[in-house]
Amino acid sequence: MNRKLMQASAILLLLLGTLLSVQAQNRVITGKVVNDKNEPLAGASVVVKNKTTTGTTTSPGGTFSLNLSATDDSLLVTAIGYAEQTVAILNDIQIRLVPSSSQMEEVIVIGYGTQKKGDLTAPVTTVNTENMLKRTTATPMEALQGSVPGVQVVSSGAPGSSPNVRIRGVGSFNNENPLYVVDGMFVNDIGFLNPNDIAEMSILKDASGAAIYGVRAANGVVLITTKKGRLNMKTAVTYNGYVGIQTPANRLKMADGAQYTAFSLGRQSVQDSGTARLSAEKYGGSGFSPTTSTDWYDELLRDEALITNHGIDLLGGSDKVTYSAGFNYTYQNGIMDAKNDFKRYNIRLQMEAKAFSWLKLGFTAHLTNSTTFNPNNGAFAQAYSSSPLFPVYDSSNTNAFPVKFTAASPIGRPDDANPVASVYYNYDRVKAFQVLPTVYAEASFWKNKITFRSQLGQLYSSLSRIQYTPRFNLGPGANENARSHLTSTQERNTNYVLDNLFTYKDGKGAHHWTLLLGESTREERWRQTQVGADNVPDVEESWYVDQGTPDASYYSENGSRNANISFFTRGTYDFDNKYLLTATFRADGSSKYQTKWGYFPSIGLGWVISRENFMADQKIFDFLKLRGSWGKLGNDGVNPNAAYAEVHQGNDYSAIFGSTPTANGQYIPGYTVNRYFTNLGWEVVTEWDGGVDFEVLNNKLKGSVDYYNRKTNGTAFDAPLPSTYQLIYGNWGDMVNSGFDVVLNWSDRIGKVGYQIGGNFSTLKNRVTDLGTISTITSGFPEWTAEFPNRSMVGQPINYFYGYQFVGVYQTQDEIDKDPIATSYNATAASPIQPGFPKYQDQDGNGILDNKDRINMGSYVPKLTYGFNLGLDYKNFDFSIAFQGVAGNKILNLNRGKLYKASTSLNIDQEFASNLWTGAGSTNSYPSAYALGSGWFKVSNSFFVESGAYLRIQNIQLGYNFKVGNTSPIALRVFATADRPFIFTKYNGFTPEIGLYTGAGYPVYGYDANVYPISASYTFGVRASF
């Protein structure tokens, strides 16, 4: 029988077949809730004790009114950030809440449920959404940079792009990004979400927290619940908006025309001197002294790019129905001076109805509509390499059309691109929409001790991408694009998750326990169609393949389907909130692999020492808890695997026969078989975590310390197969990530000034512990794997940069003559080592530079990530500043590394050009210009490996809060924000944040090849609530 039909009818069953029960209500009381400064508290929850079905929330003026029955005797008043209070029922009462000193009462979202923070056995970090909203970023995860220990965020500057997120290191060669669960739906990225829609965000870092998500949990889990209204809540409307400019930060200066000419002539090649001479002849100057000096980055970058966001949000509820709605518009222009921006509309709708006293029905829906103009990122790399000796435009370039751009061929540099032209002739638009509807029904029985919940989360997304290259010509010697070309791509995702949950929560005396039983069915489908045509007219309305010359070779189709069935359970038990136990177990079945089922247990223990009698008399600890957890997590980010030999057929695998002077030749149908394959399974992470949570000195200092150890077994990666370019994908190795996560926060007041200082850091040690029968794996950036390889081997970090150790520069001939390495090289080399050439360490001292002298030159994985922040408030003003940084990681500067393959002078950065070796004693850090062209320089060596450490001021915000109006005042906040205004780094590139590169179909990290520069943004914003 059709399974979907079954599911639908089951849900229908749940919604019917039950009866309504209503309770009489017979008195009305009113009251007001204020804070410790006697200011009205809006949004506080007031419910009848032991009867959560009767309740309301306070108005912006702090007032409430409630219908009560005769038997109700006391009210429970709660508000986020305040200690809860129970008060006797009196009419017209004023209830004063004091700020909660302990975070431990806070209820937070965990997998398939909620738990009080104090009862957790897992290190779950809840994100302070208020601080998150201070960051003016288009995507939510970027706003977390530096604020959560153990979570590393590597952002990219391109508008609309999502950052790379790494939780507790790199446990996999495959994927690093965590699982995101938005209102119960699994998604791979939350770039589509408006940060304002997020009500709560929890990050599950260890096995005790995450194992309930089984095979998807290995990289950590980020749980997001979006804003919801509350029962009996007066409608609250909030407007949020900001507008500002972004400007390129940490601009990289390249060698100018004169510097370029100097070092390129220093290479002493015919081609290079030809370039200088021709530039002087054609574009000004004399002899070998051209006057042209094009700063390509200057030509490519905008000084000011707009960023703006406007959102309006409604929350409210009656006695049976709660609702919320949000509308948001975000626009971010790119700092590349081209068609390059991101526009997004978000709509959020939520409603929950109490159909019966025991049954809640609800839905939430997120609609996202976005348009992204992708820049030609390659232009940034071109701008690095292109000679400054030719201008952007040349009106005398007769062949050039439609724009009179200049090509570099006339100055003898046919390989140089004109980056401005590359950007100008790039049109790459992605229009996407996504609907994420979730419907659920929740039934509660037996004094709410038992709850059943069924939830269907779905994701429908569709994407339409148009890439168009017009017909153009850059003039003689440059490649002419003789035909316009259109590529049109359509993509569709249809995913769903169906969860059925049973929760039982009870207690007797000091014993409390809960039980969760659950079942989840998940299916993800993706399909992509691509078509293309030549000779399509340069009119947007005609961008259909039928308007040009379609060609079957441009057509392709791709798709995938993954299905999972899971069963899971969680039990918690505590005695007197003192001794805590959490145990979870999940069984996951996946369609991706030959081994279908995986099992993921976890256990967590906690001991709240501060509740022990022997702690009663001490004054230091207000709260102290020890935690420990163990568990297994899976990663099914491993590529699906067919485990059989694949046949490739078609024209690309068929030979031509009969190509003669008079005949064109014909394909004789052919095929090839790829015989190399393996059986594959998922990766399994086994994690230990030990931690302590504490609050001391009257809750002024709060913090936690965790040690974690994550071992990934059967990590899947591509092992190279000798004599082929083919890589064999298999579960070849094991690796371990371990380290400490530490967070500390201090808050207090001095007179009228409140202040808060917080900091967090996370250490990470990544080691490959087993590679099976393979001794080393060599990989790297596509097309550069032979020159600048990275390696993995047992006992070393994953994918460390591999090469010779650059130790200085030969200063004199005498030094060369006395050096065995140089002597043995010079004995045969046609281009011998001369003063000014780099010097490498002979690690094994055998007098020859050989394979054994190559070393670990460092890893892209930071040993330390950290963040700290300071907040101040005085009267209506508040000020905050946040820093974040990383240390202990390396970057392979492939922009400089491109010199390796270059036969002529590529441009280099100004730092490089102005520090070149010029004679004995001039420098020991940079080789001579002549050495740049030598084979001796062109080996993978640590000259190209630079520290990736940086410290950045991530965010500064100054805010002012005030009210307008008397009877129902509008609470206003105006704020000025600077995001990423300063960075401190020694790295010689635009940004030390080097994200993931997937251009080759496998993830590559740490190679700086063409990174979109990060911008600083300065914004002004308003928040109004009424």
Next chain:
Amino acid sequence: MQQYMKMVAWVICLSILSGCSKFLDRPLENQGQATKIDYTNLSLMYQPVSGVYRTASSGSFARWIIVALISERSDDIEPGNDDAGQIGIHNFQTDVTVKSYWAVNDMWINLYGVALAANSALADLDEFAKNIPASDAENTRLLARYRAEARYFRAMAHFWVGRLYGAVPILGLESNDTKGLAGAKKSSIEDVKNYVITEMDTCIADLEDARPNEATHMGGVTKYTALMLKAKAAMDLAGNDNGSPYWDVVLDCTNQIVASGKFSLFEDYYQLWKNPGKLSNESILEFQYSDFGAESGDIVTSGSNPNETWANFFLFQGPENSVGGVINGSGWMVPTQRAVDFLTARNDSIRLKTVIQYCGVDGATDTYATTPDGDVVSGNAGGRKYFNGKAYFPISQMTPGRTDYYGANNNIRIYRYADVLLMNAEAKIRKGQNGDAQINEVRNRVGLSSLTNANLEQLLDERHAELICEWWGERFNDLLRTDQAATVLPGFTKGRSEYIPLPQAQEDANSNLLAP
């Protein structure tokens, strides 16, 4: 009580939902299927072989970088650019610069790729073989022939890899398995050549007795292609030793080709390299390509895939030309001044006209030269004076409108009858016989007068001239086997410079290669 009823209803619902079978067991979407081939349908039997031809002709033997690396060890061709790895190979360095040069690894992988493709095809032919009844003589014969075609390419790949790297692994059917391939061990230089000879003996027996342009699959490998490869392997083994029994093998093989009477030299040496010379009666092995006569759309070139425009054999040898329209390339494979002087000195005017084409006047920018076919070629910033005329394809012969692929629709000549004649003559001379007839056949075609009682020196000189600036390393190999390399090639040291060092990446991936 009613509450409990509801609970029961929930539990029932849950169990219905969980009853999903087959949900996880479906095959993966959009993945090639191994089972698709119907091995009982014997009309498909040539398909794996056609796949081998394609692997051999696109992205392999005639791949741009391979062609460049092979050629630049001779004194005929300049390195493509001053890339450290290329210069290192040109200078016979064996250090890190060369070992970790990407192209050294790329060449290894792409040449072995042909051997692996052939192995894979042979395994598939075995599957077809199971469905051929013993009584079916016709298909049994075809099967043997198809196997021989695949084996030819496997041997040719090993022959080339061996000539380039020396002692290398022989990858047989065991390398169809991941483990077998990963643990391959090296064979000696002699063993590799002997393997080629033995393989060719099998192939010669099973291949078609036809000139390639008369073969069932026109331009396919025939008996004579195999004979020539066997002769080449034998000639390498014979070296400079006139008494070597391998000269008998060379003589026997080339005699068979000559005696077949099927081959003759194409009359016009200049046009031999252009459209009229495609699959001529001189052709013993030619890689075939096509643009199907259309200005855009489907095209097959020597690039690894059709989009690899710049990797096209002709384009990368095309001059950097600011005025020639489609005749505009990377300007690699430039004939050396020494090659020009050599041809000039021996008054070899037809060969000179064919091989040496000019970039403007002495390569100076803003000067222009005109080819014999009337195409205009400018100078260039690098000051390169010449471009390789054997890879020059006139605009007038190209498919009109095909602007992205200079040289599209031309084939690549690998082995030709002129080489066979010269090998035959050399074997005769070394054995004290007279080789004049064969030498003079070659000489007369390019308008040179006949020799009488030609000696070895004259023969080698003729060989140099006839094969000058061709791409397959014959000139370097001739210098090597006649022991002249150290005198002729600057930087060449006997005992060290014969072979390109094994790629570092290969040694990293298979430690068996570290064995001496």
